[in-house]
Amino acid sequence: MxxxxxxxxxxxxxxxxENEQFFRMTQARFADLLSDYSERAHLAERLLAAERRNLGQYGFGIKGFVLSMIETAIEVTEEKVPAAVIRELIGAGQEMLRHPxxxxxxxxxxxxxxxxxxxxxxxxxxxxxxxxxxxxxxxxxxxxxxxxxxxxxxxxxxxxxxxxxxxxxxxxxxxxxxxxxxxxxxxxxxxxxxxxxxxxxxxxxxxxxxxxxxxxxxxxxxxxxxxxxxxxxx
Structure with missing residues (x-):
C-alpha cells in the first residue's frame, strides 16, 4: 500500500x-464559583452532559463551552445563580478568546x-x-x-x-x-x-x-x- x-x-x-489546558483552567474556576451549590465531581458530570447535549446547537469551541457552563450553573442552583457568577463566566470566556x-x-x-x-x-x-x-x-x-x-x-x-x-x-x-x-x-x-x-x-x-x-x-x-x-x- x-x-x-x-x-x-x-x-x-x-x-x-495548546488548547485543552485553558478549558480545564476555566472549568476549575467554574467549580470554585459554584462550590456552595455542587461538589466538583457532580458539577463536572453535569457540565459534560450539557456540552454533549449542546454540540448540535452550539458546535465546538469556547462560545458553546461558556453557554454550557451558564446552563449548568442555572440547573445546579435551581435558577438561583447570582448574576455576578454569570458575569464571571462570560468574562472567563472572553479571556480564553484573547489568550495568546x-x-x-x-x-x-x-x-x-x-x-x-x-x-x-x-x-x-x-x-x-x-x-x-x-x-x-x-x-x-x-x-x-x-x-x-x-x-x-x-x-x-x-x-x-x-x-x-x-x-x-x-x-x-x-x-x-x-x-x-x-x-x-x-x-x-x-x-x-x-x-x-x-x-x-x-x-x-x-x-x-x-x-x-x-x-x-x-x-x-x-x-x-x-x-x-x-x-x-x-
Missing amino acids: PGKISTIAFDADDTLW IHLLDGVEETVRMLAEDHDILLVTKGDLLDQERKLAQSGLGDLFDGVEIVSAKTPAVYAGIFSRRGLAPAAAVMVGNSMKSDVIPPIEAGAWGVHVPHGLTWEIEHAEPPLDHPRFRQIESLARLPDLVSVLEM
Missing part, C-alpha cells in the same frame, strides 16, 4: 498549539520541513472567528496551502475535502491528537490517520484506536512525523 504522500493535513488545537497562542514543541520546524515537499492543509473544527484568530497569531499561516474550518469531522467531511481539492485519499495523511476526530474518520474516508497523543484530551474526543488498520499510525511527538512520512512513501 505505500506510495507517494502528496498532502499532509494537520489538526490545530492540541496538535499545533502557544505552539507545541517542534511544531514550526516540523511543518516547515514537510511543506518543502508536500501540500500542507489545516483541518480544524470550532468557532470560525476564534480558529482564524489562532491561525493568524500562530505565525504558521503562510505554510498552509489550504485551511478547512469545519463544524464536525466525519468521514463524509473528509471525503468532501479530498474531493474538492482533487486529492487521492490514499495519498493524504491526517495528523491530530483526537482519535475520534482526527484519526478514525479520515481512515474511513480512505486516508492515513496519524495519532499524536496530548496529555489533555476532552472526554468527548475519546475513542478506541484502530490498532489493526493498515493506515493507522501513532507517534509520540510531532517531531517524529517527517520520519514516519518518509517510511510511508517507501
Whole structure:
C-alpha cells in the first residue's frame, strides 16, 4: 500500500498549539464559583452532559463551552445563580478568546520541513472567528496551502475535502491528537490517520484506536512525523 504522500493535513488545537489546558483552567474556576451549590465531581458530570447535549446547537469551541457552563450553573442552583457568577463566566470566556497562542514543541520546524515537499492543509473544527484568530497569531499561516474550518469531522467531511481539492485519499495523511476526530474518520474516508497523543484530551474526543488498520499510525511527538512520512512513501 505505500506510495507517494502528496498532502499532509494537520489538526490545530492540541496538535499545533495548546488548547485543552485553558478549558480545564476555566472549568476549575467554574467549580470554585459554584462550590456552595455542587461538589466538583457532580458539577463536572453535569457540565459534560450539557456540552454533549449542546454540540448540535452550539458546535465546538469556547462560545458553546461558556453557554454550557451558564446552563449548568442555572440547573445546579435551581435558577438561583447570582448574576455576578454569570458575569464571571462570560468574562472567563472572553479571556480564553484573547489568550495568546502557544505552539507545541517542534511544531514550526516540523511543518516547515514537510511543506518543502508536500501540500500542507489545516483541518480544524470550532468557532470560525476564534480558529482564524489562532491561525493568524500562530505565525504558521503562510505554510498552509489550504485551511478547512469545519463544524464536525466525519468521514463524509473528509471525503468532501479530498474531493474538492482533487486529492487521492490514499495519498493524504491526517495528523491530530483526537482519535475520534482526527484519526478514525479520515481512515474511513480512505486516508492515513496519524495519532499524536496530548496529555489533555476532552472526554468527548475519546475513542478506541484502530490498532489493526493498515493506515493507522501513532507517534509520540510531532517531531517524529517527517520520519514516519518518509517510511510511508517507501
